[in-house]
Amino acid sequence: MGLLTLSSPHTHGPNSTSKVMANVVLATLPGLAVMTWFFGWGSLINVLFASLVALASEAAVLLIRKRPVSFFLKDNSALVTGVLLGLALPPFAPFWVTLVATAFAVVFSKQMYGGIGNNPFNPAMVGYALVLVSFPVQMTTAWALSTQMSGSSILGFGDTLQVIFAGHSTLADAYSGATPLDAYKHLIGKNTADTVLAEATFNGWLNGGWEWVNMAFLAGGLYLLARRIITWQIPLAMLLSLSLCSLIFGWDEDMYTPLSLHLLSGATMLGAFFIATDPVSASTTPTGKLIYGAGTGILLYVIRTWGSYPDAVAFSVLLMNFAAPFIDAYTQPRSYGHQKARRGLPEKN
């Protein structure tokens, strides 16, 4: 028959919400795999548990709100919230921390605003900020050490389950400790960079642990970029502004955390590619995305360096979520063939 000739339009929309969200989950898998490889089973268990909780609480609220349950569950957005929270929470966090964070994220910061598309804040980060503020002990001491950092092999699967669900936290004592960002920030006050980097936490720095996790999330992020699920503006602006701040204010590694640690430790890449790019709560115009990303990066640096928390992805993303509608109002692009778009808030008559 030869070539089929179909009438226009020839474009089609292959990206349903469900597919987009499934792709996001898919893109986190390398990161999750690397985390499991270096830090043990905690993250994997957390991701599975948080996903379950997210889906269950979404279903429960949908039932109460008398909305179609399977229709909304199939859009996978609750799953993404669960997966991101599972990745963000400390691997040895007790199960109730994950439970509270995930349920709060889905119920209070998403469904109470009217479900998917209506939430002004990134649900996963609201949940994270809630437990970070509420349970400081569990959120700072339950971070796993990699094999290179602790000098021993990772905690077994059964033991990890016991740590998370049965509260046998002493089992994990030898396997948990401060994150590199936390350790560097606290130690550098009294030491030089060389002595700090000689600490156990930095054993195998650039050799095993956090930097591979971040590289894996970077790879996942690049996949999302290639699939055009996210755009380049937010991650690039965020990483650039973070680097610039670090080069300008933190060039002296005897005083401040060095750039390599900023970029390849903590939740930087996860935040830049998976969290700040949330299509609902982030800025949506091209210029707006640049401003939004840059603001997130600057806040990230400011809170990490001069704030009391070692990492700040959640807070900086939430603060920029506040600003996103305002940024969007002032960065409306001109659409081709039309007059310049109105900028700013509508005037009141």
Place this chain on the structure above:
Amino acid sequence: MATKSLREISLDGLWNNNPALVQLLGLCPLLAVTGSVVNALGLGLATMMVLTGSNFSVSLIRNHVPEAVRLPAFVMIIASFVTVAELVMQAFTYELYEVLGIFIPLIVTNCAILGRADAFACKNPLLPSVLDGFMMALGFTLVLVVLGGMREILGQGVIFSNMQLLFGADAVHWKIELVKDYPDFLFAILPPGAFMAMGILIALKNVIDDRMKQKAEAKKAPVEAGSKRVRVTGKIS
């Protein structure tokens, strides 16, 4: 101004026009001190004393104060009652006074009190004014206590702790530990938790109001089966 019956005044204060849930007045102390039942009750009782007293006095002088200087006069009266409340608390519940700290003198800035003086007491005779003040304050106190209870349970897993600050040494045993080894849920103890709990209470009140309205409507207008053709459209909610 149409005079309201005493029953209406009471219902207004407790429910329909509740200062905390409907007027949203006095939010600062409401959100700041409702970390536990005893704090909430202490502040509620102090507010009750001030509001009843100020409505009483304002109503008495309502025909003698010129319109132009009424607000300063009201503020003077309220400030005096707050000072009295403060001294009373210092005398009888000193520890609670210490716990509540700045929020006792700050009752003077509670807009619910000035609001009632200006909106009700200066236009109404003595008895309705006193009742209005008392009922408004009672409504406020009830919300405070419920909020305090919610936050105490969520935040610390206990309820009625430290009641001895208000009710004497015997009340030590009133404390009920609901959950053993409860990890303190700081969010509920800190002000954000108060906002959230407050939002839930307001939502609950609106739901109950809606239900009551629907019931009342259903009772009021029985559907007539008969000759009329009615175009039925669904109710959009």
